[in-house]
Amino acid sequence: MSDIKLQQSHALGLDKARELTRQWVDDATQKLGLSCQVTQGDEQDTVTFERSGVKGTMQVSGSSFDLQVKLGMMMSAFKPMIEAEIAKNVSRMVEKGSASQA
Numbered sequence: 001m002s003d004i005k006l007q008q009s010h011a012l013g014l015d016k017a018r019e020l021t022r023q024w025v026d027d028a029t030q031k032l033g034l035s036c037q038v039t040q041g042d043e044q045d046t047v048t049f050e051r052s053g054v055k056g057t058m059q060v061s062g063s064s065f066d067l068q069v070k071l072g073m074m075m076s077a078f079k080p081m082i083e084a085e086i087a088k089n090v091s092r093m094v095e096k097g098s099a100s101q102a
Contacts, residue, residue, distance in 0.1 A: 002071040055072075
């Protein structure tokens with residue numbers, strides 16, 4: 001197994017982060033075939049997701065998105081590409097949220 005860890009800070013607040021997370025979950029379900037579950041908390045939410053060869057969590061707070069992804073053996077060969085795509089998508093998500101608040 002191969003691990004990917006990513007933290008993306010933001011200044012969106014928890015409500016906006018939750019809104020963006022809901023959009024991410026919808027996209028991940030439809031486009032990537034991930035099975036996702038969201039557990040809401042007072043200070044942060046946890047998204048668990050998985051599909052064949054991929055399993056992970058995303059902690060969503062008012063100040064950051066923290067992702068931890070475990071890649072199975074077959075997917076670990078693509079780790080650099082997957083890691084870059086995750087980083088790009090999370091960064092784009094934060095930029096989109098920041099632009100809509102301006």
